[in-house]
Amino acid sequence: MTNTSTPINSYLDNVSTPTNYQEPTYKFLVDELFIKLEGANFKQNLGSFSNMTEKKIHIITQFITNFKLHIGHDFFPISKLIFPDKSGRLYFIKxxxxxxxxxxxxxxxxxxxxxxxxxxxxxxxxxxxxxxxxxxxxxxxxxxxxxxxxxxxxxxxxxxxxxxxxxxxxxxxxxxxxxxxxxxxxxxxxxxxxxxxxxxxxxxxxxxLKKSILTRFEHVLFESWHPQAWELFRICNNLQKTFNYLTDENIVLTPPQLNVQPMYKFRPQLSFKLLQDYSKLINDMSMNIPMDDKFQSLFDKLELKKGEFYMEEKMDGDRMVLHKQGKYFKFYSRRLKDYSFLYGENFEFGSLTKYLNQAFPSKIDSIILDGEMVAWDFKRNAILPFGTLKSSAIQESVRQYTTIDQYEQQSSYPFFLIFDVLHINGMNLTNHPLFFRKNILTQIINPVPHRFEVLPFKIGYTPEEIQNSIKQVISVRSEGIMIKHVQSKYFPGERNPHWIKIKPEYLEKFGENLDLTIIGRIPGIKDAFMCGLKNTSDQSFYSFCTVGNGFTNEEYDKIERITHGKWIKFSKTSQPPPNIIKFGSKKPIEWIHPRDSLVLEIKARSIDNTSEYTYAAGSTLHNLYCRSIRDDKSIHDCCTLEEYQKIKAYYGKDIEKSQFANKKRRKQLQQDSFNGVETKRIKVESDLFKSFQFIIVSDKLNPNGDRITRDELIILVKKYGGTILTSIDNPTYPRLPIIIITEKDLPSCQVYFEKGYDLTRPNWLFECINHQQIIPLEPMFIFKSKNLAKFMSKQDQFGDSFIIHKEIDLSSKLFGLLSDQELRMAKLDFKLDLTELGIEIPKCFLFNDIKCCVVGNGKGVEKLRNRIEKYGGEISEDYLQSSFIIAYQDEDDGSDDRIKSTINDISKSISENVKFDEGSKISKIPNIVTKKFIEVCIERNVIVDADDYKYI
Structure with a gap:
């Protein structure tokens, strides 16, 4: 074994190109890797391998072996074709x-x-x-x-x-x-x-098209080439440097060589969200880490004490890592996107770097800084919401190339707030304690006001200091605070348990974005995906929620591309082994092995504990949607069942309180609506079913997974003239044929069956309504019958109906038949199922049970209030009890200062009324948003993320 201690950056910049024994052909790549990997997606091609993963790993390792044996060690050219999304090329071809x-x-x-x-x-x-x-x-x-x-x-x-x-x-x-x-x-x-x-x-x-061809097996190819290739690639994200440096398996990289290097992109360190009380947090922050004498000496010199921690404001911007090497700059986002063209590649041009000539001492040649890029509005003297950052940077960049006056109207520009330094002049600092890095940072940065500054921090020691900081960020409508252990080290690409974020908890918003693994699919007009949580104790994935909202066409395309050929039809004989996936009572139409799946970032309004057995996790999310596909995460990086249970416990009291109230209200509504009170008031609009009596036994579950409840079927039958019975022993007069509606084999159904009644599926009701006539019973409508043979003549030799040509959209047909008022009474649980499945719900439910306070005096205020009420919301003057406070202002009425003053007073009042319970959990507060929030919610028919429309 050759052990090299050469600094990796100096070697990488001068690495030579290995030689090949022969020139590889494109045909070799296609035949020996791409086609074989695709063939492994089909079970019939597994051969002696037990599963797809095992075969794919074999194909990749065999490909690498053959390449080294017959072609040589120059793998970089072919790697650009294997990893097109990592090649650095820009074709602008979608x-x-x-x-x-x-x-x-x-x-x-x-x-x-x-x-x-x-x-x-x-x-x-x-x-x-x-x-x-x-x-x-x-x-x-x-x-x-x-x-x-x-x-x-x-x-x-x-x-x-x-x-x-x-x-x-x-x-x-x-x-x-x-x-x-x-x-x-x-x-x-x-x-x-x-x-x-x-x-x-x-x-x-x-x-x-830059489509990832190896998808979840990329690291397998890297590690097949060299055991440390994947580690090296993660800190440099450069194919050429990785494969041209690690040509010999005998090369062994030392830990210092796997540190971050200037001008090579890497993922920054991430934090955890607070899920414990402040006393436990402070106890964790008090943990003493043994240090070298030089660090202990500086610790004492800075007059730091055991138990103290850093408190910083959490900024609402874009996480950015700045690299400087000589006069050149690079800016990389959290997801490794290069923004250097926007913020600047040197001191001459760029929306930021052209102002940094005096920001660094002359002795600083190379440096890596971690921070937050925000947009600063010099007219308002405030940091703008995250969504305005890119446009501010673009216009600031354009301004330097033109003298056109219109660009002078731009009132904001990029502002980089630095909170960490990771490298200086060839010295890695990630293994040094945070107080050491902070001390250096304050000494080497020459601030450029509102362009380039070190993020201020405070020293904390008690729970009261944390609470006061939280109240302060609420009063100025800021993002939250960060708590950091003074001795914490920096771990690129990982979450550090000694970096904790604390954000205000908002009404109508579950305070977590969860990364979840897809384990099932329910096909429909819009596919819905069932997601699961991994239980670390038995390594099985527990079903947790179903999401159908928030996907773009590109994301549907990507999911299909990654999972194509890997879905398995769910049936009694084809279910996932319980040691792989556990489902509750809700089953998908198709399931997929987690190893072949991908990760979604899910955002929700709340946790739902009312359906204990629906999902294997024991609860689910309410009003959820997909924020994004997490390409940067594997199924092993997702939220686990244990982590979720901690989150659930943290929010537990609020969940139980709100859901007890909802359950009580729902029960009362059902009693009022279906125990002979409201059903008598249902307006009969047709006599279609007047010649029949009906016993509705069960709900209707459609193939795409959405549910139509028994109560909704009762309303539907009565609306079309039918008579509802509670039993066959209580018929009406004159005697009419009795039709039993069910698709579940319940004990009462067996009684009806034994007495000779045919059990009819609910589909028959909808087909009759769709055709406005009574459709003869056919086998497709029969759930169970002793006389099934007599119905066989009603279909052709292929089993197709002579009358029914296609399936109808039951959910949309139901919405067309029932009024908004009837739906409000009957569809509380139904709404949740439809939201999960991505099926469009009537907009009259959009703001259901949501209180809004509209602040402003413009001519459109009353119109905005009316729109909120039209879509199910409630207007309230009590802003402390409202879910959303909407700051309304007309662009031309000059009310900006007046509205801002009012909102500032409201924010201060909210801050003063914030309470902390015994576990230091903060009471929830209203979201303060612009009127655009309401407009976008209505446009998309979903409650969008209020963070994107905050009022500043």
Whole structure:
């Protein structure tokens, strides 16, 4: 073993290119890696392997072995094709752009089916998804394009001389990287697409779209190449440096060589949210960590004491890591996006760096700073909400290139607040205690007011000091505070238990964003995904919630691409092993093994404890939606069942109190509505069912998982003239045929069955209503019958109905049949199920049970109040008891200062009324938002994140 202690940054910058025994071909990559990996997605191709994961790992390791044996050690060129999303190229070609390019490239006529498929690719997504018979093509644009090309290009027989090397493909992609006009892109692509084989075309298009081909097996390839390759890549995120440095398996990197380096991007350290009382937090912060004498000496010199901790304001901005090497800068976000072009790459240009000429002492050559990028409004003398940051930076950058007066109207610009230093002049500081790093930071930074400053901090010691800090951030409507152990070290890409964030808890908002693993799917107009929590004690995933809202078409596309071919139909004979996944009473239509899945960031309004057995976790989330797909997280980084239980315990008292009130209210509404009181008042709009008596036994559960309750079916039948019975022993006169409606084999159903009654599915009711006539009973409508043979003549030889041609959308049909008032009474639980499933609910429920206080005197205030009430909200003058305080101002009435003064007074009052319980849990406070919050909620028909529309 060779043990090298050479500083990794000095070596990486001068690394040489390894030599190959022979030039690898593109065909080799496609045949030996891409096609084989895709084939492993199908169970019938597993061979001697027990599962897909085992086979895929074998394929990858065998590919690396063959590469080293027959080709050599220059893996970087081929890695750019294997990891297209990490190659650093920018083609500006998305799926729609690619589809249009292919239309032009092959002169596809408008009247052709190929044109319709390509030109309307996005628009036809759900139609294709629901009705396609070729499920293997589902949302795979490169596959569809490759088939179209195969039918439209001339048939050519390629000789060995026509084989393209990896260098050839990289050269073409480099040209596309600089080609911005469509005719230039077509000139580069068409000769290549005409000569590549069809499988090669398909995977070239995957690369061009920068789709991750290895998905969850990327780290396997890195570690197959070298055991430390993945570790090295995580701190530099550079394919060339990683593969060109680790060419020999005998090279062993030392811990210092795996530290952060200037100009190489890495993920910053993250914090935990407070889920304990302040006394326990202070006890954790009092833990003493043994130190070297030099650190102990500085600790004493700074007059720090055991038990003290840092308190900083948590800023509402974009987490950013600044790198400086000589006169050059780099800015990387939390998710490794490069913002250097926006904030500046040197002292000459950039919305920020051009102001930093005097910010660093001349002796500082290289430095890495961690901080928060915010937008500073110099007219309001305030930090703006997060959403305004990018536009402020762009306009500040543009200003330096133009003299046009319109850019002088811009009143904000980027402001970098620094809270940590990780590297100085070749010295790594991540292993040094925080107080040491803070001390250096205050000495080396020359502040540029409201452009570049060190974030102020306080020293805390008692729970009262934390409480006072929380009250202060509430009074100024700030994000929260950070509590940091004075001796804490810095762990890139990890969460540090000694960095704790404390944020005010808001009404109508569950204070956590949870990263969850998809374990099930319920197909529909919009797919809904069941997510699970991993139980660390038995390593099984427990079903937890179902989310169908918040997904973009691109996210649906990505989920389909990653999980394609891995879904398993849920049935009695095809269920996940309990040591892998545990479901409650709610089952998905399809399930997926967690190892083949991906991670979603879920935001919700509250925890729901009322459905104890619905999910295996014992509770679920209420009014949830997907904020994003977490590419940077694996299933092992997700929230665990144990972590969730701590969160649930933290919010427990509020949950029990609110849900007890909701349950009591719901029970009263049901009693009032269905115990012979309100049902008598239901207006009969049709005599469709007047010739029948009905016994409604069970709820109706649709194939996509949404539920229509028994009470709702009763309302529906009465509205269409039917008579409701409670038992067969209590018929009405004149005697009418009795129809038993059920789709559950309950004990009472067995009694009816034994007496010769046919048990009819609820579908029959909706088909009759849909056709406005009584539909003859067919096998598809029969749940159970002793006379099933007599119904067989009502269908054809293939089992299809002579009358019914398609399934109807039961939920939307129900909403069309019932009034808003009836839905309000009957659909409280139903609303929750629909929200989870992503099914559109009537907008009259949007702000249901939500109090809003509108502050302002503009001409549109009354109109805004009316809109809130129209969509189910309640207007209140008591801002302390309101969920949302909406600051309303007309742009032209000059009320800005007046509204701001009023909101400041309200914020101060809220701060003064904040209370802390014995466990230091803070009472919840209202969200203070702009009128745009209401507008966007109505537009999207969902309660959006109030953080994005805060009033400053």
């Amino acid at each position: 799926d729609i752009t690619l589809a249009r390019l292919i239309i032009k490239m092959y002169n596809i006529p408008k009247e052709s089916e190929d044109y319709q498929v390509l030109f309307h690719w996005k628009h036809a997504f759900h139609t294709t998804k629901r009705f396609t018979t070729d499920v293997n093509n589902l949302r795979d644009l490169p596959l569809r394009i490759s088939r179209i090309i195969a039918n439209r290009r001339q048939l050519e027989f390629n000789s060995d001389d026509d084989k393209f090397s990896i260098s050839d493909i990289n050269d073409k992609l480099d040209l596309l990287n600089v080609a911005k006009k469509s005719h230039e892109q077509i000139e580069i692509m068409k000769p290549l697409l005409d000569k590549l084989s069809i499988p090669e075309v398909r995977w070239f298009l995957h690369i061009l």
